[in-house]
Amino acid sequence: MNFLIRGFNHCHALLTGLGVTLRYLVTPKMTQEYPEKPGPLEPRYRGRHTQRRYENGLERCVGCSLCAIYCPAYAIFVEAEENDPENPVSPGERHAKTYEIDMLRCIYCGLCEEACPEDAIQLSYQPGDPDDPDDIKARYELANYERPQRFLFDKEMLLEPLTEKMKAKRARELEDSKKSKEEVD
Numbered sequence: 001m002n003f004l005i006r007g008f009n010h011c012h013a014l015l016t017g018l019g020v021t022l023r024y025l026v027t028p029k030m031t032q033e034y035p036e037k038p039g040p041l042e043p044r045y046r047g048r049h050t051q052r053r054y055e056n057g058l059e060r061c062v063g064c065s066l067c068a069i070y071c072p073a074y075a076i077f078v079e080a081e082e083n084d085p086e087n088p089v090s091p092g093e094r095h096a097k098t099y100e101i102d103m104l105r106c107i108y109c110g111l112c113e114e115a116c117p118e119d120a121i122q123l124s125y126q127p128g129d130p131d132d133p134d135d136i137k138a139r140y141e142l143a144n145y146e147r148p149q150r151f152l153f154d155k156e157m158l159l160e161p162l163t164e165k166m167k168a169k170r171a172r173e174l175e176d177s178k179k180s181k182e183e184v185d
């Protein structure tokens with residue numbers, strides 16, 4: 001009797017397994033042809049850090065170093081500099097002359113993002129072209145064979161690209177402020 005029950009259980013397991021195989025034979029394939037065609041990133045993806053700009057292109061970062069203080073991995077280095085009033089880099093009194101993140105230390109905890117009073121540093125879905133595979137890969141492919149140089153992300157690597165739209169908005173703002181000064185004079 002036990003022999004029959006065991007045989008039945010084995011056949012049942014075998015047929016269940018075959019059923020799964022047959023079901024996947026007729027369902028659409030999920031294979032992603034990475035790295036030729038990287039998969040899409042979800043809108044809430046949090047990955048590579050970005051230093052953000054305002055809509056007028058000014059840098060959000062004011063060099064306050066709060067992110068560096070809160071970082072549990074001591075991965076951030078900030079060196080602030082006074083803004084030139086005629087040609088400011090950020091809306092504050094100061095901006096970050098140097099901003100570096102050591103990606104080998106970073107544990108992607110997001111505390112830098114939480115600490116930042118200007119919403120400047122963000123673990124983000126970096127702005128770019130969502131249809132460009134190379135652009136998408138650049139956002140999450142952080143592995144590299146050249147250490148440590150390639151893992152020390154400086155401001156140039158982190159800063160959001162300055163778009164034509166931002167430049168135009170800044171130019172309009174400067175023009176408006178020039179006009180209002182002339183009216184006052």
Ligand code: SF4
Nearest residue numbers: 071106107109110112
């Ligand atoms: S994500 Fe965390 S570990 Fe990485 S730089 Fe920010 S605070 Fe530091």
Ligand code: SF4
Nearest residue numbers: 061062064065067116
């Ligand atoms: S990223 Fe934010 S917290 Fe860090 S220095 Fe800049 S403004 Fe301060």
